[in-house]
Amino acid sequence: MNPFEDMRIFCQVMDSGSFTAAADQLGLSKQFVSRRLMQLEERLGVRLLNRSTRRLDVTPLGQSYYESALRLLGEVEQVEQGIAGQTTEPRGTIRLSAPLSFALAHLGCLLPVFLQRYRDVSVEVDLSDRPVDLLGEGYDLALRIGVLEDSTLIARRIASIKRVYCASPDYLAERGTPNKPEDLLNHDCLPYGHGRQVQWRFDGPGKPLTVNVTGRMRVNNGDVLRDAAVAGMGVTYLPTFIVGAALKEGRLVPVLEDFSPEPLTLSAVYPQHRQGSRPVQAFIEFLRERLDQTQGVL
Template sequence: MNPFEDMRIFCQVMDSGSFTAAADQLGLSKQFVSRRLMQLEERLGVRLLNRSTRRLDVTPLGQSYYESALRLLSEVEQVEQGIAGQTIEPRGTIRLSAPLSFAVAHLGGLLPVFLQRYRDVTVEVDLSDRPVDLLSEGYDLALRIGVLEDSTLIARRIASIQRVYCASPAYLAERGTPVKPEDLHAHDCLPYGHSRQVQWRFVGQGKPLIVNVTGRMRVNNGELLKDAAIAGMGITYLPTFIVGSALKDGRLVPVLGDFHPEPLTLSAVYPQHRQGSRPVQALIEFLRERLDRTVCILSGDN
C-alpha cells in the first residue's frame, strides 16, 4: 500500500474523467487503476466516485479528498525539488495547446529558443482555435486569448493583445468610412466565429457601446478574415498580431480609431496538478519574459 501513489492515481482519474484515459496517462492498465481506487475506498471506508457505464461522478467526500490530495502532492513535489536543489534544470515533456494564428506569428520563433535554453525539455504543440479540455485531453498547458470561463484551472497573465477595426482602402472608397459604431449597420462586416448574431463592443466617451454586425462571411480563423478584408469584402475586427503587417503596408487601414476596444489578455492556463511542474512553470516564465517586454511585440510594430 502506497497512499501517495493512490492519491496520484485518484487525481489522474479525476483530471482525465475516466479510468481508461487515466490509465493511458499513467501507463497502467485500466483494471489496475480501477482496483487501486476500490482498495482506496475500502481503506477510507467511503465512496469517492459513483460509477456508471457512461461517466464517473465524484461524491462530495471524493471532491474534498481530491482537493486535499492535490495540495499534498504539490507540497511533496516541492519538498523533493528543494532537497534535490534548485539548480537542477527542468526536464520532461510539455503538451501545449495554442491558438493557430498566434502560434504561427510568435511561437515559431520562441519555442526553439526555449528548447535551446532547457535541453532536457520536450514540447508537443497542438494548434487549434477551439477551446480544448485540458483535463480530458491530457494537456499540461494552454494559451488562451480573451475572457476565461470559471473553472478549476489556474490562469496566469502573459501579455496584452491590441485589436483594431480595419478594412481595405478599396472597400472604404466604395462604401464610405464609418465615423461612429452605429454606421456599421450600413456596412458588410467580417465577424469571427459562426454565431448568427455577432456583437462588437466599443468604448467611447467613457461608456461601452454594443453593436450587432452582419456580413456575408463568418470564419473561425483570423488569417482568413484578414485576407477577406484585404480583398475588399468588408470591415473586420482582429488582433494586431494578425493584421499588423497589412496595416503597415497599407493593404488595410484602421477605422473607428476614437472607439478603441479594450485589449485582450493572453493567459497561460493549466490544471492544478501542474502547478508544481518545473517544465510548465519554466515555459510560462519564458513566455512572460519574451512577450510582455512591450505591447508592440503583439501589435505588429516589431
C-alpha cells in the same frame, strides 16, 4: 499497496472525469484503474466517488481527499525535483495548446530560443483555436486569449492584446468609411467565429455599445479573415499581431479608432497539479520575459 500511486490514479480520474480517460493518460487498463480505486475506498472505509453509467460524481469526502492528495503529490514532486537538481534546471516534456494565429506570429520564433535555453525540456504543441479540455485531454498548459471561464485551472497573465477595426482602402473607397458603430449595419463585415449572430462591442463617448454584424464570410481563423479584408471583402476586427503588418504596409486601414474596447488578455492556464512543474513554470516566465519587451501589448 502504494498509497501515493493510488493518490495519483485517483487524482487523474478526477482530472479526466472518467476511468477510461484516466487510464489512457496513465497508460493503464480501465479495469486496473477501477480496481485500484475500489481497493482505495475499501482501505479508507469511505466512498470517494458515486458511479453511474453516464458520469462520476465526487462525494464530499472524495473532494477533500482529492485536494489533500494534490497537495501531497505536489510536495513529493518538488522534493524529487530538488534531489534531482531540477530546481535550477527544468527537465521533462510540456504538452502545450495554443491559438493558431498567435502561435504562428510568436511561438515559431520563441520556442527555439526557449528550447536552446533549457536543453532538458521538450515541447509538444497542439495549435487550435478551440478551447481544449486540459484535464481530459492531458495538456500541461494552454495559452488563451480573452475572458476566462471560472474553473479549477490556475491562470497567469502573460500580456495584453490590442484589437483594431479595419478594411482595405479599395473597400472603403467603394462603400465609404464608417464613422460610428451603427454605420456597420450598412457594411459587409468579416466576423470571427461561427453562429447565427455575431456582436461587436464598442467603447467610446457614452455607454458601451454592441452592434449585430453580418457579412458573406465568417471564419474561425484570423489569418483568413485578414486576407479576406485585404482582398476588399469587408470590415474586420482582429488583434494587431494578425493585421499589424498589413496596416503598416497600407493594405489595411484602421476605422472607428475612437470606439476600440480595452485590449484582451493573453493568459497561461494550467491544472492545479502542474503548479509545481518546473518546465511549465519556466515556460510561463520565459513568455512573460520575452513578451514584456513589447511593453506587454501585442
